[in-house]
Amino acid sequence: MNARASAAVGLATLLLTGCMVGPKYVKPSVPMAPGFKEAAPDTFKESSGWRTAQPADTAQRGEWWTIFGDAQLNSLEPLIAAENQNLKVAEAQSGEARALIRYNHASLFPTVGAAPSVGGVRYSSNRPYFNTNSVNSNGVSDIQLPLDLNYEIDLWGRIRRSVSASREEAQASAADLQTALLSLQAELAVDYFEARTADAQEKLLNDTVKDYEEAYRITNNRFEGGVAPQSDVDQAKTQLEAAKVEANDITLLRAQYEHAIAVLTGKPPASFTLLTAPLDARPPAIPPGLPSELLQRRPDIAAAERRVAEANDRIGIARAAFFPTLSLSGAVGVEGSSLLNLFNPSSLLWSIGPTLSQTVFDAGRRKAVSEQANASYDETVASYRQTTLTAFQQVEDNLAALRVLNQEAEHQHQATQAAQSAQQIFNNRYVGGIDTYLQVVTAQTTALTNERNDIDIMRRQMDASVLLIKALGGGWDIANLPQL
Numbered sequence: 001m002n003a004r005a006s007a008a009v010g011l012a013t014l015l016l017t018g019c020m021v022g023p024k025y026v027k028p029s030v031p032m033a034p035g036f037k038e039a040a041p042d043t044f045k046e047s048s049g050w051r052t053a054q055p056a057d058t059a060q061r062g063e064w065w066t067i068f069g070d071a072q073l074n075s076l077e078p079l080i081a082a083e084n085q086n087l088k089v090a091e092a093q094s095g096e097a098r099a100l101i102r103y104n105h106a107s108l109f110p111t112v113g114a115a116p117s118v119g120g121v122r123y124s125s126n127r128p129y130f131n132t133n134s135v136n137s138n139g140v141s142d143i144q145l146p147l148d149l150n151y152e153i154d155l156w157g158r159i160r161r162s163v164s165a166s167r168e169e170a171q172a173s174a175a176d177l178q179t180a181l182l183s184l185q186a187e188l189a190v191d192y193f194e195a196r197t198a199d200a201q202e203k204l205l206n207d208t209v210k211d212y213e214e215a216y217r218i219t220n221n222r223f224e225g226g227v228a229p230q231s232d233v234d235q236a237k238t239q240l241e242a243a244k245v246e247a248n249d250i251t252l253l254r255a256q257y258e259h260a261i262a263v264l265t266g267k268p269p270a271s272f273t274l275l276t277a278p279l280d281a282r283p284p285a286i287p288p289g290l291p292s293e294l295l296q297r298r299p300d301i302a303a304a305e306r307r308v309a310e311a312n313d314r315i316g317i318a319r320a321a322f323f324p325t326l327s328l329s330g331a332v333g334v335e336g337s338s339l340l341n342l343f344n345p346s347s348l349l350w351s352i353g354p355t356l357s358q359t360v361f362d363a364g365r366r367k368a369v370s371e372q373a374n375a376s377y378d379e380t381v382a383s384y385r386q387t388t389l390t391a392f393q394q395v396e397d398n399l400a401a402l403r404v405l406n407q408e409a410e411h412q413h414q415a416t417q418a419a420q421s422a423q424q425i426f427n428n429r430y431v432g433g434i435d436t437y438l439q440v441v442t443a444q445t446t447a448l449t450n451e452r453n454d455i456d457i458m459r460r461q462m463d464a465s466v467l468l469i470k471a472l473g474g475g476w477d478i479a480n481l482p483q484l
Contacts, residue, residue, distance in 0.1 A: 020157025021323065022316020025309050028381045030388040033291050038399035064475045065189055067284045068462075072275060073192050076265055080184050083266025090180040097166070097173035101484055104162040110151035110328075117144045143342050146333030146349070153328060158320035165313035167484045168306045174482050175303035182299065186470040188264045190463050191257050193279060197459035198254035200278035204451055205247035212240040212444070215427075219437060232437035239441055243448075279458055283402065283465035288395055288472060297473030298391050302481060304384040311377040318373040321366045324358040391471060398468035405461045409454075416454050419447040 065077045080087060120141040154160055219236040222228035262272035295301055330352035336342035359366065423443040429435040469475075 019155070020160060020316060021319045022157070022161065023312060025312040027305065028308060028384060030295070030385050033392070035290060036288050036392075036396060036399060038396050038403060062475050064469050065185065067286075067469075068189075068281070068465075069284075070192075070281070072277060073189060076192065076261065077185055077188060079265035080188055081181060084184055084264060085266060087177075087180055087184055090177045094170070094173040094177045097170040098484065101163065101166045101170055104159070104166045107152065107159045107162070108154065110149050113148045113150075115144075115146060115148065117142070119143075141337050142335065143338065144333060144335045145342070146331050146335075149328075149330045151328045153326045155326055156320040156323045158317050161313040161316040161320070165310045165317070168310040168313065170484050171481050172303040172306035172310065175299040175306065178299035178476055178480070179303065182470055182474045182476065184264060185474065186466050188261060189466040191260045191264065192274075193459060193462040193466070195254055195257035195261065195274055196277055196279035197455060197462075198250050198257060199276050200280065200455045200458075201452060202247060202250045202254060203278045204448075204455065205243055205250060208448055209240065209243045209247060212236070212243050215440070215444075216240050218431070227433070228437065235437050235441050239444060279455065279462070281458070281462065283461045286465060286468055286472070288399060288468070291392055291395075294391055294395065294472065295388065296478040297476060298387075298471075299473065299476050301384070301387055301391055302478050304380070304387040306481075308377070308380045308384050311373070311380040315370070315373045315377055318366070318370040321359075321369065324356050327355045327357070329353065329355060394471035395468065398464045398471055401464040402461065402468065405457055405464060409457045409461065412450065412453050412457050416447070416450040419443070419450040423447040 063077070065073050123140075152159065216233075216236040216239075219228055219232050223230060223233045258272070258274045259269040261274055262269040265272070289297075295305075330350070332348075332350040334342055334347045335349050336344065336347045341347060423440075423446070426435055426439045426443040430437055430440045
């Protein structure tokens with residue numbers, strides 16, 4: 001290839017690809033700490049069901065709920081991805097974002113259209129300047145079979161930045177889908193442990209009702225034997241009925257959690273039943289890793305960062321509006337007065353030529369759009385940093401909750417044992433005629449309260465574990481973003 005041909009090819013390439021105006025994207029910095037405040041070095045150990053995320057690790061570790069070792073939960077969680085209707089909304093939105101990539105990418109290629117037409121016109125013989133001596137001067141027929149081509153040469157990168165922006169939005173939408181999935185999975189796990197807690201509370205209260213029925217029977221027998229006053233019978237009856245009310249109330253709460261789980265898994269509540277299984281578990285060990293790893297493990301952070309990149313492309317698109325637009329248009333086809341002469345060589349028509357257009361005055365419209373794009377970029381950067389800070393807060397909150405609740409659980413267990421011992425002592429003293437029944441009632445109330453607190457702390461520990469896993473990204477990794 002000689003120098004002249006090389007220059008022609010280079011010029012054609014430049015015209016077809018052009019340059020790209022606007023800033024080059026640089027990932028914004030975020031406030032960062034070297035480690036989590038609440039995570040002591042030996043607090044968390046790697047477990048077989050969970051390991052710290054690695055930036056280059058593309059293995060799917062999304063089934064985080066399996067670390068709880070609960071068969072019912074393991075069978076329910078996959079139904080979220082398959083059946084949840086809110087998740088299907090997010091999936092459809094992600095599909096819309098992917099389709100927008102193809103729409104913008106099509107602008108990189110010429111548009112070819114066909115508009116065949118057949119028409120005939122007869123003019124009035126009395127129209128002005130009509131030449132009555134001319135032949136066929138009062139009518140005309142026209143048949144056209146044209147192909148039109150239009151192509152905007154992307155000199156300044158407007159189209160390429162539009163494609164890039166749509167790709168980044170599609171990635172952000174994919175991360176939004178993962179955020180929605182993780183949120184729904186965590187919500188299901190929390191509702192599940194709440195239901196199991198209700199089962200444990202209901203079992204405790206039902207056992208308590210049986211104990212109070214026995215106490216009421218004994219008190220009533222003592223009253224009939226003239227050993228105890230009527231007030232003891234009334235107090236025993238009050239304790240018994242109050243325990244029944246609490247048991248019924250727990251039954252209602254448990255039904256509501258069962259209904260919530262049914263809807264999350266895409267089933268009508270009437271066709272779903274959650275097997276009774278009182279909560280009796282300890283939270284698993286969950287290593288939090290480092291704050292810097294959180295940037296790669298949280299899909300909402302990834303979505304916010306992708307939208308920063310998209311906003312950066314929008315700045316380039318706005319700046320491209322200040323430069324001229326070069327378009328290439330052409331047409332080729334045939335035209336004749338009838339089918340007999342339509343395909344004659346002389347009926348061929350064609351046209352081709354570039355068009356250069358430039359807005360001369362728009363009263364500051366393009367400048368306003370450019371300023372808007374810059375402001376939108378600043379907004380997305382602030383949103384990205386705030387999303388990151390919120391993620392750090394959520395991890396710290398749940399690490400603190402697990403640390404404090406672990407201490408609470410130990411103290412509460414000791415308090416429950418002491419309350420149960422005191423209840424037995426006061427009951428024996430009452431039967432022996434040493435104490436009044438009021439002391440028995442007080443001891444029963446104290447013991448029941450502490451036993452219920454034991455269960456409630458266990459619930460809070462499980463909930464905090466679920467929320468910590470959610471705050472850590474649920475095993476997701478930024479490498480799982482689609483490469484569009």
